[in-house]
Amino acid sequence: MPRIADQQKDFPQWYLDVIEQAELAEHADVRGCIVFKPYGYALWENMQRDLDCRIKEQGAQNAYFPLFIPESIMKKEADHVEGFAPECAVVTHGGGKELTEKLYVRPTSETIIYATFAKWIHSHRDLPLKINQWANIVRWEMRTRPFLRTLEFLWQEGHTAHATKEEADTMAQAALQMYADFDREFLAVPVLTGKKPEHEKFAGALYTLSTEALARDGKAIQAGTSHNLGQGFSQAYGVRFLDEGGKEQQPWMTSWGVSTRLIGTLIVVHGDAKGLRLPPTIAPKQVVIVPIYKEDAEREQVLAACRKLAGTLAPLRVHLDDRPERSPGYKFNEWEVKGVPLRIEMGPKDLVAKQVVLVRRDTGAKESLPLAQCTPNELSGRLDAVQQGLYAQAQAFLEEHTHEVDSFKEFTSIIDGEGGFVWAPWDGTLESAQAIQEKTKASIRLLGDNAAKGTKDLVSGAPALHRALFAKAY
Amino acid sequence: MPRIADQQKDFPQWYLDVIEQAELAEHADVRGCIVFKPYGYALWENMQRDLDCRIKEQGAQNAYFPLFIPESIMKKEADHVEGFAPECAVVTHGGGKELTEKLYVRPTSETIIYATFAKWIHSHRDLPLKINQWANIVRWEMRTRPFLRTLEFLWQEGHTAHATKEEADTMAQAALQMYADFDREFLAVPVLTGKKPEHEKFAGALYTLSTEALARDGKAIQAGTSHNLGQGFSQAYGVRFLDEGGKEQQPWMTSWGVSTRLIGTLIVVHGDAKGLRLPPTIAPKQVVIVPIYKEDAEREQVLAACRKLAGTLAPLRVHLDDRPERSPGYKFNEWEVKGVPLRIEMGPKDLVAKQVVLVRRDTGAKESLPLAQCTPNELSGRLDAVQQGLYAQAQAFLEEHTHEVDSFKEFTSIIDGEGGFVWAPWDGTLESAQAIQEKTKASIRLLGDNAAKGTKDLVSGAPALHRALFAKAY
Numbered sequence: 001m002p003r004i005a006d007q008q009k010d011f012p013q014w015y016l017d018v019i020e021q022a023e024l025a026e027h028a029d030v031r032g033c034i035v036f037k038p039y040g041y042a043l044w045e046n047m048q049r050d051l052d053c054r055i056k057e058q059g060a061q062n063a064y065f066p067l068f069i070p071e072s073i074m075k076k077e078a079d080h081v082e083g084f085a086p087e088c089a090v091v092t093h094g095g096g097k098e099l100t101e102k103l104y105v106r107p108t109s110e111t112i113i114y115a116t117f118a119k120w121i122h123s124h125r126d127l128p129l130k131i132n133q134w135a136n137i138v139r140w141e142m143r144t145r146p147f148l149r150t151l152e153f154l155w156q157e158g159h160t161a162h163a164t165k166e167e168a169d170t171m172a173q174a175a176l177q178m179y180a181d182f183d184r185e186f187l188a189v190p191v192l193t194g195k196k197p198e199h200e201k202f203a204g205a206l207y208t209l210s211t212e213a214l215a216r217d218g219k220a221i222q223a224g225t226s227h228n229l230g231q232g233f234s235q236a237y238g239v240r241f242l243d244e245g246g247k248e249q250q251p252w253m254t255s256w257g258v259s260t261r262l263i264g265t266l267i268v269v270h271g272d273a274k275g276l277r278l279p280p281t282i283a284p285k286q287v288v289i290v291p292i293y294k295e296d297a298e299r300e301q302v303l304a305a306c307r308k309l310a311g312t313l314a315p316l317r318v319h320l321d322d323r324p325e326r327s328p329g330y331k332f333n334e335w336e337v338k339g340v341p342l343r344i345e346m347g348p349k350d351l352v353a354k355q356v357v358l359v360r361r362d363t364g365a366k367e368s369l370p371l372a373q374c375t376p377n378e379l380s381g382r383l384d385a386v387q388q389g390l391y392a393q394a395q396a397f398l399e400e401h402t403h404e405v406d407s408f409k410e411f412t413s414i415i416d417g418e419g420g421f422v423w424a425p426w427d428g429t430l431e432s433a434q435a436i437q438e439k440t441k442a443s444i445r446l447l448g449d450n451a452a453k454g455t456k457d458l459v460s461g462a463p464a465l466h467r468a469l470f471a472k473a474y
Numbered sequence: 475m476p477r478i479a480d481q482q483k484d485f486p487q488w489y490l491d492v493i494e495q496a497e498l499a500e501h502a503d504v505r506g507c508i509v510f511k512p513y514g515y516a517l518w519e520n521m522q523r524d525l526d527c528r529i530k531e532q533g534a535q536n537a538y539f540p541l542f543i544p545e546s547i548m549k550k551e552a553d554h555v556e557g558f559a560p561e562c563a564v565v566t567h568g569g570g571k572e573l574t575e576k577l578y579v580r581p582t583s584e585t586i587i588y589a590t591f592a593k594w595i596h597s598h599r600d601l602p603l604k605i606n607q608w609a610n611i612v613r614w615e616m617r618t619r620p621f622l623r624t625l626e627f628l629w630q631e632g633h634t635a636h637a638t639k640e641e642a643d644t645m646a647q648a649a650l651q652m653y654a655d656f657d658r659e660f661l662a663v664p665v666l667t668g669k670k671p672e673h674e675k676f677a678g679a680l681y682t683l684s685t686e687a688l689a690r691d692g693k694a695i696q697a698g699t700s701h702n703l704g705q706g707f708s709q710a711y712g713v714r715f716l717d718e719g720g721k722e723q724q725p726w727m728t729s730w731g732v733s734t735r736l737i738g739t740l741i742v743v744h745g746d747a748k749g750l751r752l753p754p755t756i757a758p759k760q761v762v763i764v765p766i767y768k769e770d771a772e773r774e775q776v777l778a779a780c781r782k783l784a785g786t787l788a789p790l791r792v793h794l795d796d797r798p799e800r801s802p803g804y805k806f807n808e809w810e811v812k813g814v815p816l817r818i819e820m821g822p823k824d825l826v827a828k829q830v831v832l833v834r835r836d837t838g839a840k841e842s843l844p845l846a847q848c849t850p851n852e853l854s855g856r857l858d859a860v861q862q863g864l865y866a867q868a869q870a871f872l873e874e875h876t877h878e879v880d881s882f883k884e885f886t887s888i889i890d891g892e893g894g895f896v897w898a899p900w901d902g903t904l905e906s907a908q909a910i911q912e913k914t915k916a917s918i919r920l921l922g923d924n925a926a927k928g929t930k931d932l933v934s935g936a937p938a939l940h941r942a943l944f945a946k947a948y
Binding site: 064066090092 | 500502503504507508509510511512515516518519535536537538539540541542543544547560561562563564565566567568569570577579586589590593599605609610612614616625626628799
């Protein structure tokens with residue numbers, strides 16, 4: 001197998017190598033698009049399965065809306081169309097004829113969904129209305145990178161309508177918390193959560209909340225967003241309801257989503273020199289069994305013992321790699337690149353000793369385990385340990401790479417050095433945020449509390465309004 | 475609630491009324507597209523869950539390929555592009571600029587997938603390759619009808635590559651059988667299966683197999699298709715492998731798919747005067763409990779008993795309809811329209827008698843059941859009976875409406891009368907098939923055995939080659 005680039009020296013190439021060698025995806029024959037290969041798509045399917053339950057626990061129901069959005073509908077919310085129309089793919093011909101109205105390929109579905117909500121919502125009894133959609137999305141990105149930024153991607157988008165601003169605030173916050181829980185519990189990815197600054201909010205939103213993870217190269221990665229959309233879309237699409245007093249009101253909307261970018265997040269947060277490291281919750285294969293034999297005479301006996309063991313581990317996702325044409329070393333390498341949490345090795349000596357060798361992918365720790373103890377229960381415990389181990393490592397990394405500074409010098413020494421998150425005072429102006437971004441490539445990821453009295457913006461020197469979380473970002 | 479049109483008198487309007495009143499879907503603000511409402515989308519989700527397991531049992535793995543197909547890739551297989559390009563939506567602009575190459579929105583994915591297979595397949599060891607994709611599809615249909623024919627629809631498409639024609643034949647047949655089993659076991663929909671005549675095959679295929687169901691208005695409905703694509707796509711996309719002897723060969727492809735059209739199939743096969751009738755396997759709600767009380771004093775007691783009962787039925791998909799603002803009659807009607815297989819009614823008298831009233835949606839049969847017997851086990855048995863009842867009814871209908879004729883007069887008396895399937899001799903020419911279609915609107919759904927000696931084509935009078943299955947069709 002070809003080598004993977006050094007993660008420390010060339011993180012971007014390491015990232016591409018892992019995707020290729022773990023067989024997650026490849027470039028497609030369409031610019032900026034990828035083919036999700038089976039192993040990569042399985043990660044998305046597993047995320048969907050878990051997240052879909054969490055979404056339904058929020059009281060949302062799944063539905064499906066059209067891929068195409070007519071220009072007239074797209075254009076009704078001015079801020080939104082200004083933000084999204086320039087990055088849309090546009091259908092101008094259908095059935096061999098030029099269309100009388102252009103169709104935008106959805107870059108997100110607020111417009112078409114809220115146009116529909118106008119037909120569904122009449123009374124306060126129809127609220128809250130909570131809808132979720134799993135769908136493909138197209139945004140005409142110029143610089144693309146597999147999973148992290150692609151022309152087409154897969155996502156879920158929740159869309160809700162509420163009677164009051166408070167209820168919409170609560171929903172936006174609940175969705176954010178749901179994502180943070182999912183990131184931590186399912187992906188073993190620690191995240192910081194909070195509000196985006198005004199200039200980074202979703203086009204047409206009142207405000208945007210975000211979960212931010214930290215890649216091992218010190219860059220931030222936005223993992224999910226949740227928006228309180230206010231009443232702008234209600235206004236634009238004529239969504240109205242009669243409140244309990246019989247008065248006509250405009251509902252408050254929220255929308256929230258995560259995408260296949262989470263696969264990229266998983267790679268950059270957990271991956272190591274040997275490739276992917278998958279949390280057991282999401283691993284398509286949780287345990288791989290590799291039979292070890294040198295002579296053909298040993299082969300059948302070892303394989304039989306491996307098959308028997310695999311059969312007893314059924315509730316776990318176990319894979320016996322019995323390919324005769326591959327050496328154990330090749331297999332070790334392949335399953336390490338693919339991030340399988342546990343490896344079991346079994347050879348003639350192990351048969352005699354009635355044991356197996358068990359190797360953890362997160363730490364590389366190796367131990368001998370009596371065969372009698374090699375039960376689903378025991379291995380579930382080890383898988384839990386891997387899950388917690390990955391989270392603990394990522395959490396320690398995030399903590400080590402989160403700093404608080406007061407001067408631009410300290411700021412640049414971190415941002416230009418190891419990277420990571422930096423809390424710094426900000427005067428609340430777009431100009432200062434842009435100045436920092438131009439000088440350092442770091443942007444504001446989240447807003448923190450109000451700034452302490454006397455603290456000053458790093459570039460303008462003006463009194464700070466906020467503590468803001470800065471980082472270079474994907 | 476508004477009335478549903480008479481199924482006997484105006485089947486098309488009945489169909490639209492059921493979709494509206496069961497809240498399955500509605501017209502979207504884009505021509506020819508629908509919004510899948512939560513109850514309708516849940517049917518698709520349940521189908522996906524079951525069918526996905528069956529697909530994986532075939533050895534196929536899920537993956538995901540781009541929505542857009544560049545014109546240069548689309549055009550490589552001549553028959554295919556001739557069949558599909560005229561009904562494509564075409565993206566000509568992206569990111570605010572005119573594209574140098576047009577992008578087709580996928581009308582099916584053979585082209586982009588086999589272009590990728592060329593990179594994945596090198597040796598006989600890479601075969602068979604079996605990939606499945608769940609995706610949205612766009613075909614520029616002029617006359618649309620919710621679920622049955624829409625501009626955008628959802629489907630799965632299996633794509634496989636094999637070393638020999640025989641293996642591809644076996645795969646195409648296995649996919650057909652999988653669909654037939656799924657139709658019968660999961661949807662309770664009996665189907666006839668077989669080969670399409672040459673003029674009805676998939677563009678670019680060697681041959682097409684199909685499952686055909688029969689709607690209650692006597693029209694056939696194609697429920698799923700499976701194609702042996704031969705080596706045409708291998709040729710067009712340069713897919714090659716070295717066989718065991720080291721010789722370069724072209725693999726044989728198959729593709730097979732079912733779509734959200736199956737929701738329409740479910741409606742037209744099982745629906746009755748009162749609306750939808752859902753097989754319990756697919757019903758989002760299998761049992762609905764309707765509390766009955768006239769006076770407020772009875773309310774709490776009845777509701778408490780209903781809640782307690784609902785709690786004990788957990789493994790089933792049970793819904794307690796406790797809306798205070800709706801009458802029992804309104805609720806009965808609503809859940810009947812929505813096709814819920816079992817209804818439990820519980821009122822003050824039932825509390826005293828320690829019983830419930832149980833009503834089957836498929837037959838309308840009503841019985842009193844002692845509360846002690848109202849267990850998940852007992853109700854599972856009743857649900858099985860509903861499942862079998864729906865299948866038996868549909869099967870009997872199909873048998874009653876399948877005829878064999880030798881003369882055009884008999885043929886038209888059936889096709890213009892009750893409708894249904896008609897086996898008739900056919901001389902194998904496109905001209906005769908078209909003549910029959912022009913005269914009667916009936917088309918050939920499937921080919922049967924070779925015609926018996928001496929039988930003659932209904933229109934040309936020439937010696938028949940095949941028994942062919944004719945019907946008017948959706």
